[in-house]
Amino acid sequence: MPIRREAKSLDYSIETSDLTMKYDKVVAVNKASFKVIKGEVFGFLGPNGAGKTTLIKILTTLLQPSSGSARVLGYDLASEGSKIRPRIGVVQQELSYEHALSVEANLDLYGFLWNMSKAERRKRTELLLEKFGLRDVRKTAPPELSMGQRRRLQVAREFMHDSELMFLDEPTTGLDPQARRVTLNYIREKAKDGVTVFFTTHIMEEAEYVCDRIAIIDHGKIMALDTIDNIKHRFGGVSVIQLRFSEYNDDLHSNLQNIPGVQKIVRPTHENEPLKILVENANTSLPQIIEVSALHGARITELRLEEPSLDDVFIQMVNSKGEKKHE
Amino acid sequence: MNSFLRLLYRDLKASLWSTKSMLVVQLLTPLFYIFVAGFAYGSIIGKMPGTNISYVLYLAPGIVVMQIMFAASMAGAMLWIDKRLAMFAQIVVGPFSRWQYILSKLVSIMLQGMLNALLVFLIASPVLVGLHISLEGLLYIGSSLALGSLFFGSLTLAISVFIKSNEAFNAILNVLFTPLMFLSSVFYSLQGAPIAIQLVALANPLTYAADMLRAGLLQIYAPHLSVEIIILAAESIMAFAIATFAFKRVKP
Numbered sequence: 001m002p003i004r005r006e007a008k009s010l011d012y013s014i015e016t017s018d019l020t021m022k023y024d025k026v027v028a029v030n031k032a033s034f035k036v037i038k039g040e041v042f043g044f045l046g047p048n049g050a051g052k053t054t055l056i057k058i059l060t061t062l063l064q065p066s067s068g069s070a071r072v073l074g075y076d077l078a079s080e081g082s083k084i085r086p087r088i089g090v091v092q093q094e095l096s097y098e099h100a101l102s103v104e105a106n107l108d109l110y111g112f113l114w115n116m117s118k119a120e121r122r123k124r125t126e127l128l129l130e131k132f133g134l135r136d137v138r139k140t141a142p143p144e145l146s147m148g149q150r151r152r153l154q155v156a157r158e159f160m161h162d163s164e165l166m167f168l169d170e171p172t173t174g175l176d177p178q179a180r181r182v183t184l185n186y187i188r189e190k191a192k193d194g195v196t197v198f199f200t201t202h203i204m205e206e207a208e209y210v211c212d213r214i215a216i217i218d219h220g221k222i223m224a225l226d227t228i229d230n231i232k233h234r235f236g237g238v239s240v241i242q243l244r245f246s247e248y249n250d251d252l253h254s255n256l257q258n259i260p261g262v263q264k265i266v267r268p269t270h271e272n273e274p275l276k277i278l279v280e281n282a283n284t285s286l287p288q289i290i291e292v293s294a295l296h297g298a299r300i301t302e303l304r305l306e307e308p309s310l311d312d313v314f315i316q317m318v319n320s321k322g323e324k325k326h327e
Numbered sequence: 328m329n330s331f332l333r334l335l336y337r338d339l340k341a342s343l344w345s346t347k348s349m350l351v352v353q354l355l356t357p358l359f360y361i362f363v364a365g366f367a368y369g370s371i372i373g374k375m376p377g378t379n380i381s382y383v384l385y386l387a388p389g390i391v392v393m394q395i396m397f398a399a400s401m402a403g404a405m406l407w408i409d410k411r412l413a414m415f416a417q418i419v420v421g422p423f424s425r426w427q428y429i430l431s432k433l434v435s436i437m438l439q440g441m442l443n444a445l446l447v448f449l450i451a452s453p454v455l456v457g458l459h460i461s462l463e464g465l466l467y468i469g470s471s472l473a474l475g476s477l478f479f480g481s482l483t484l485a486i487s488v489f490i491k492s493n494e495a496f497n498a499i500l501n502v503l504f505t506p507l508m509f510l511s512s513v514f515y516s517l518q519g520a521p522i523a524i525q526l527v528a529l530a531n532p533l534t535y536a537a538d539m540l541r542a543g544l545l546q547i548y549a550p551h552l553s554v555e556i557i558i559l560a561a562e563s564i565m566a567f568a569i570a571t572f573a574f575k576r577v578k579p
């Protein structure tokens with residue numbers, strides 16, 4: 001998914017420089033430097049224990065970094081925390097709620113804490129109860145809810161108040177696919193309204209669905225940062241183009257092999273199997289493959305493109321354990 | 328509305344309401360002491376030495392102050408609940424300071440303590456004949472309840488920061504509160520008590536709070552009451568400062 005617009009220096013919601021967090025000998029976040037553009041959904045992907053939650057705790061002023069600096073919404077993280085907090089929303093990874101109050105009262109009290117008027121609170125509560133499928137349990141207290149319902153309450157609660165920047169730390173944990181889709185759609189909706197979203201997950205399909213750009217972190221270090229397409233192209237290795245021709249001969253084969261970027265051609269072993277051409281970048285190789293085929297009078301009867309999935313990229317990158325660094 | 332008042336409302340609505348069974352216990356316990364212990368010991372003691380005041384009347388202010396001490400432990404318990412349910416982190420990433428968070432806890436238990444005291448006196452009023460409250464007396468009463476809540480609330484908050492488990496927190500409070508309760512002027516007059524007990528009791532903030540409440544309700548003035556007020560005020564401010572400092576250690 002493309003970035004919405006070119007960013008100027010004032011268009012960043014988050015700017016970090018060599019942000020580092022050390023616990024005794026463990027480096028939870030290792031010189032993280034990145035920028036989050038205003039209005040984008042920025043995904044922070046990494047395996048468990050990679051440093052995602054620590055980074056969110058630092059950026060939301062809960063933890064002080066060991067070294068490095070950051071600006072959030074233009075304010076210095078170290079000295080202007082009180083200006084940052086009223087402008088952000090945070091959904092923590094841990095479930096949190098007022099256990100003695102009903103779902104409805106939880107939302108209302110949270111709106112009250114954020115200084116919303118009674119009319120605003122009532123309106124927003126009804127909207128969120130509807131959006132997050134909590135209308136039937138509005139009078140129920142959280143201990144009596146399922147894990148997924150509690151999570152929905154927690155996410156919905158953070159949308160009671162308006163914020164310029166939303167931190168969501170694995171917000172879909174414990175949600176069923178339908179609730180997950182509803183939550184992700186609502187996040188996209190808020191992003192369209194101009195809210196910047198900083199979103200952590202280890203579920204790749206979520207990141208592909210909702211994020212404009214992603215960073216992949218492992219062992220506290222950012223391994224890659226770009227749009228998902230670019231990361232796939234840069235780190236995902238080859239794409240596979242599957243083709244069937246009206247006629248195929250050795251001459252065509254050798255000419256296809258000479259196309260720049262073509263790594264390998266796998267001939268079919270039986271009639272039902274397509275020809276497979278492994279290329280570095282399908283976007284540049286495919287037009288040339290079509291052109292060469294046409295020059296040889298070979299008609300393409302079937303064409304399929306298999307891109308590497310983000311899962312493949314993620315696993316490959318995480319397994320390389322810090323050998324690759326983002327540019 | 329001011330951020331602190333919004334937090335205070337939350338504490339009163341969410342935290343204290345969630346422990347309403349505890350609030351009932353905190354109301355019944357002092358009534359039990361006044362009605363049972365007050366009359367049982369009162370039948371033996373009769374009038375307090377050197378006064379025309381019955382033992383039950385003497386005991387009631389002491390019991391209320393003792394209850395303030397126990398109610399103050401709610402401040403620490405509320406922090407535990409907030410930490411366990413991740414609400415502490417949720418609050419402090421919002422438009423609030425840690426200072427406001429701690430103050431809202433203390434003021435909420437102070438208000439609860441005052442309401443509790445009022446209810447105890449109202450329910451026990453048929454047997455508390457002889458109470459006389461003047462304007463000056465109200466100042467003593469208010470100061471006693473407010474400073475008592477501030478001191479013990481700050482103390483339990485500071486303890487809750489350093490203790491790692493809820494069980495250990497409760498055990499420490501039990502170990503701490505029992506001697507504080509008996510080595511004070513809550514149950515008996517210190518005049519005539521063994522010197523060792525008198526010395527310890529005179530360093531006990533609960534004694535000062537009990538003496539102040541008796542001055543307000545019964546016009547019984549301890550020999551160095553004004554000094555006691557100053558010491559309790561100083562101790563309360565110091566306890567609050569320690570709790571605030573300790574609170575910076577709380578990891579969300």
